[in-house]
Amino acid sequence: MKTGIIVSRRDSLRLGLLTGASALLPAAARAARVRGDSLPSTPVRWIDDAAPPLSLGQTFGVPWPQGALRAGNALSVNDAEGKAVPSQHWPLATWPDGSLKWTAHALPAENTPSASMTVVQGKPVAPRAPVLLRETADRIVITVGSVQWTIGKSGNSIIQSAKAGQRTVMGSLALIASVDSVPQGGERSHFTGRIDKATVEQKGPVRAVVKLEGMHEGQGRAWLPFVLRLYAYAGADHLRVVHSFIFDGDPARDFISGLGLQAQVPMDAAPHDRHVRISTGADGLFSEAVRPLTGLRRDPGAAARKAQIAGQAVAMDDMAPAVRNLLDRIPTWGDFTLSQLSADGFAITKRTKAGQAWIDATSGTRSQGLGYVGSPTGGVAIAARYFWQRHPAQIDIRGADTDQASLTAWLWSPNAQPMDMRPYRDVMGMEAYAAQNEGLDITYEDYEPGWDDATGAARTSELTLWACAATPGAARLAAMAQANATPPQLMVTPERIRAADVLGIWNLPDRSSPLKARIEDQLVNLVDFYADEVDRRGWYGFWNHGDVMHTYDEDRHVWRYDIGGYAWANSELSPDLWLWYDVLRSGRARAFRLAEAMTRHTGEVDVYHLGRFAGLGTRHGVQHWSDSSKQPRVSNAAYRRIFYYLTGDERVGDLMRALVPSDQALTHVEIGRKVPGAERKTLPEGVVDFSFGTVWGSLAAAWLTEWERTGDVRWRDRLIAGMDSIGRLKYGWLAGSAPYDLKSGRFIGPGDKISISHLNAVFGAFEVNAELLQLIDVPRYRAAWLDYCRWFNALPQEWDAHFSLPFGKRNLKDGHSRLTAYVARETGDAVLSTRAAREFLGGEAGLGLSDGDPRIAHSGPDFVGPTVEWPGVSTNAASQWGLAAIQNLALIPDALEWAAAEKRN
Known part of the structure; x- marks a missing residue:
């Protein structure tokens, strides 16, 4: 390691150098780190501010101040009364000194969970009925109480069977898919998931996790790679299923017409004791028997009717002879379907059997996506989260009148038009770069x-x-559907997260003055505006849900959904980070769920997971993959890591790990190929031109996360190599980019030209640098970054007095005010802190701070429907204003007050 590079927390953090500035690291946390005191109190709360009626099992992350917790220390969880509850924990990340930075904690499923909890030192309590996992050569068996799941390690049965007590209530569960040869009226081929690899990731006692990987096979073809995780929690009669697949087909020939999970359900009761349940509205339930006893011309008797409605066995002795003797004359209904083909409409139909007509049963708006089929001696329920949000979806029950029914949760409904992944436009004469730049x-x-x-x-x-020992009651089924549709979530309190000094620069909400209250109000209003826009504008659909639009069309009063790069945001200018920093400081459920849906979308849909673009993301466009700019700034791990640390989510962990080698994609994907003007330099093999922010900063987020998660110093050293080499360039960060040697991880060349892009610091570079400079002391790099922060928003006359090179174009001044605020805080420069405050409050080239709530409601023939507009809003401006507001409140709170007073006067 080079002299002067110290891998540790900087002692020169300079907290509170500016008069009245809030210390970003509370004194108690600093003392705990230095003295090694007992662990800080760690309260945990439900993000909805109340305990849910049903928790399906919980996993949440806990941050720790550096040096406070050593690996191997035992942790427990207490309920609101201070009584230990069963728990299981494991490390997520470490500090450079080896102490734990993040841990994850799992709690059992409960009907009446505690209103709040606290993580404490001590040996965790084991559950009364722990999760037991047994692995053999060909299967994995998970037992939770009286429920037993047998999981395949190869073949087409993802789950081979499920027992509730001594009865097998579910046969095999398979992944199924179909594909059509053309968008309409084509030949349909069918595929079934095949397990190629099974990995036990956790064995209990509170939580077990099994990861299955494979392909869909059929018609002599294997495609649609999948990863499936099955989670079992103590106290539960269910498995949580996280299903991921990659579209690896040909968009011009492969039109997916069905994608789902199908369970086989043994049926051995009399038809009138077989029951179907399908969730409808928020707590509504479609409840019918395969052979109905109610509404008949002859009354079977109150006891018989009551038992059937409740899903209980009907005693034949309780049934009136006039009905009992004619049961065979009552039609049995074997097939049921709920189709949710749009976000605002579903229909339930049923038929007696194949070959007979479908009968309309009922319809509604938004189903919660749960289906059940079974009898008083057991059955199966399945529910898909984001069911109506990711239309077209479907629940199918088939053969409920036979010895074996099937229950299918369709992620893509076979009743809908097939999935069309083709480009939305043709070439339009733009074969050459010149025409393509005209299109841009x-x-x-x-x-x-x-x-x-x-x-x-x-x-x-x-x-x-769910593997159900009996048909659940209506209230229970409604609670199950709700818990799946809107999963309860535990989160460490924002105060406790802030005290751990993690995840960069932010502070708790502060309404101690009228100005701060205005800023806080706008932060709340912006999140609420976007959460409401999702529903008002119908930002739903299988591939769209979770993203938001980029720019508003004030003439048409719609977002520019059909205008090139102005349509879907695809993480442009970091809305993901804005929302997650809002979550960190507020803990609001609405912000959490908006950010969670965005993370699920942007890390999957907007990123390539195989092929020539693997590891890169797609710039904003009409379709999430339609823009030809493929860059690391979109696949950025910085946008996923906060969710990962708050929840311990393994899928997002996989996605971030896959980005670690993604710099190699840039050897064959030239992302700057269309830049007009001078000929591009020919670089040696293995050397690629990297911008410091949009490319290296995005890759650095993946390396930082991998170093934290594994302790592997290769990634620390790669970070140091990049940092040190930027610091050695003549103009450091002001050079904007430089040739990058992929093998050594170092930038090469003199860096003797200044190139300032308004994009370089707005794709997570500011946030990643805040963490890098906290963890790794590379003096040259720190100086280079502070120079960049100082000069980006400088006045032209200040620039000209210092540099002999032209000032150049600037943009996003209010968003970049946080760069000025950062250097002001780091150097104790009160003049810079005032400048930063003026930049932020000036609102130049940004959203600006409104005086009151700017939202305006509209209706009438000039609008598609009831509309709310925020004048001048764009997702770029909202994201950067939100981040600047959060970070400036932490860095220069008193300077903001002074600048506001100056502006008033």
Whole structure:
């Protein structure tokens, strides 16, 4: 290691150098780190501010101040009364000194969980009925109480069977898919998931996790790679299912017409004792028997009717002879379907059997996506999260009148039009770069033939699968559907997260003055505006849900959904980070769930997971893959890591790990190929031109996360190599980019030209640098970054007095005010802190701070429907204003007050 590079927390953090500035690291946390005191109190709360009626099992992350917790220390969880509850924990990340930075904690499923909890030192309590996992050569058996799941390690049965007590209530569960040869009226081929690899990731006692990987096979073809995780929690009669697949087909020939999970359900009761339940509205339930006894011309008797409605066995002696003797004359209904083909409408139909007509049963708006079939002696329920949000979805029950029914949760409904992954446009004469740049100039879309490719996009879905010992009551089924649709979530309190000094620069909400209250109000209003826009604008659908639009069209009063690069945001200018920092400081459920849905989308749909673009993401566009700019700034691990640390989510962990080698993709994907003007330099093999923010900063987020998660110093050393080499360039960060040697991880060349891009610091570079400079002391790099922060928003006359090179174009001034605030805080420069405050409050090239709530409601023929507009809003401006507001409140709170007073006067 080079002299002067110290891998540790900087002693020179300079907290509170500015008069009245809030210390970013509370004194108690600093003392705990230095003295090694007992662990800080760690309260945990439900994000909805109340205990849920049903928890399906919980996993949440806990941060620790550096030096406070050593690996191997035992941790427990207490309920609101201070009594230990069963728990299981494991490390997620470490500090450079080896102490634990994040731990994850799992709690059992409960009907009446505690209103709040606390993580404490001590040996965790084991559950009364722990999760037991046994692995053999060909299967994995998980037992939770009286429920037993047998999971395949190869073949087509993902789950081979499920027992409740001594009875097998479920046969095999398989992944199924179909594909059509053309969008309409084509030949349909069917596929079944095949397990190629099974990995036990956790064995209990509170939580067990099994990871299955494979392909869908059929018609002599293997495709649609999948990863499936099955989670078992103590106290539960269910498995949580996290299903991920990659579209690896040909968009011009492969039109997916069905994608789902299908369970086989043994049926051995009399038809009138077989029951179907399908969730409808928020707590509504479609409840019917295969052979109905109610509504008949002859009354079977109150006891018989009551038992059937409750899902209980009907005693034949309780049935009136006039009905009992004619049961065979009552039609049995074997097949049921709920189709949710849009976000605002579903229909339930049923038929007696194949070959007979379908009968309309009922319809509604938004089903919660749970289906059940079974009898008083057991059955199966399955539910898909985001069911109506990711339409077209479907629940099918088939053969309920036979010895074996099937229950299918369709993630893509076979009743809908097949999935069309083709480009939305043709070449339009833009074969050459000159014409493509003209297209970019008019529609803001970067287009190149063949680069608008959906092959490699992925989607993750979350489901819950229950093995029921009896038909659950209506209230229980409604609670199950709700717990799956809106999963309760525990989160460490924002105060406790802040005290751990993790995840960069932010502070708790502060309404101690009118100005701060205005800023806090706008932060709340912005999140609420976007959460409401999701529903008002219908930002739903299998591939769209979780993203938001980029820019608003004030003439049409719609977002520019059909205009090139102005359509879907695809993480442009870091809305993901804005929302997650809002979550960190507020803990609000609405912000959490908006950010969670965005993370599920942007890390999967907007990123390539195989093929030539693997590891890169797609710039904003009409389709999530339509823009030909493929860059690390979109696949950025910085956008996933906060969710990962708050929840311990393994799928997001996989996605971030897959990005670690993604710099290699840039050897064959030239992301700057269309830049007009001078000929691009020919670089040696293995050397690629990297911008410092949009490329290296995005890759650094993946390396930082991998170093934290594994302790592998290779990634620390790669970070140091990049940091040190940037610091050695003549103009450091102001050079903007430089040739990068992929093998050594170092930038090469003199860096003797200044190139300042308004994009370099707005894709997580500010946030990643805040963490890098906390963890790794590379003096040259720190100086280079502070120079960049100082000069980006400098006045032209200040620049000219210092540099002999032209000032150049600037943009996003209010968003970049946090760079000025950072150097002011780091150097104790009160003049810079005042400048930063003026930049932020000036609102130049940004959203600006409103005086009151700017939202305006509209209706009438000039609008598609009831509309709310925020004048001048764009997702770029909202994201950067939100981040600047959060970070400036932490860095220069008193300077903001002074600048506001100056502005008033």
